[in-house]
Amino acid sequence: MYYSEMNSPVGNLLLLGDGTALTGLYMHDQKYRPPLPAGCRRDDRLFAPVRAQLEAYFAGERRRFDVRLSPRGTPFQQAVWQALCDIPYGATESYGALAARIGRQGASRAVGLANGHNPIGIIVPCHRVLGADGSLTGYGGGIERKRWLLDCERRHAAAGQLSFDLPGLD
Structure with missing residues (x-):
């Protein structure tokens, strides 16, 4: 597992991924935000494309995301x-x-x-x-x-x- 953090207009964001897909995007103090997984390593380069898309979204330049997602749930x-x-x-x-x-x-x-x-x-x-x-x-x-x-x-x-x-x- 990998993570990155970025500042945004809504505060600090935590990005989580497994190396092939985004598995989490959480805000600071978000309800149900899990702790950082054990052994998770920071890798900002791995998350550069999603960070760029989020920055464009916040600037009003992007309405859809092109990010591989892998949310885990029922x-x-x-x-x-x-x-x-x-x-x-x-x-x-x-x-x-x-x-x-x-x-x-x-x-x-x-x-x-x-x-x-x-x-x-x-x-x-x-x-x-x-x-x-x-x-x-x-x-x-x-x-x-x-x-x-x-x-x-x-x-x-x-x-x-x-x-x-x-x-x-x-």
Whole structure:
């Protein structure tokens, strides 16, 4: 196992990987953040591509990540985490809607629990899930970080919508 750390607008981030895939991305003081695995070695070069993509994301220059992921969890957790990746940049979805989308109508609490145990925050965008009333609820990284990530995405998504081509100009 390998790790790297990087500063970001939402604080220090811990990146974990097995040498072929990213297995964890955690914020400082994140709920359910595991301790660094025994024997884990720091290797910033191994994580250079994901660090660059995260920096571009925070700058509003990247909306999708191209990183091999290997989150470890139950089949239900895996289904929730996969569904999170289908929520578009700058958009949000309720826990109930996410539960219905994976065929588990009425399992919004279980979806919330799986969401909270997402081991690859930001890239697997658990911050895009809201309470049924649209409130910012249940984020392991803290509500202020969730608000920052959503505001960042909305700001950059809105800026991207303003671009257009003028006919006749080359």
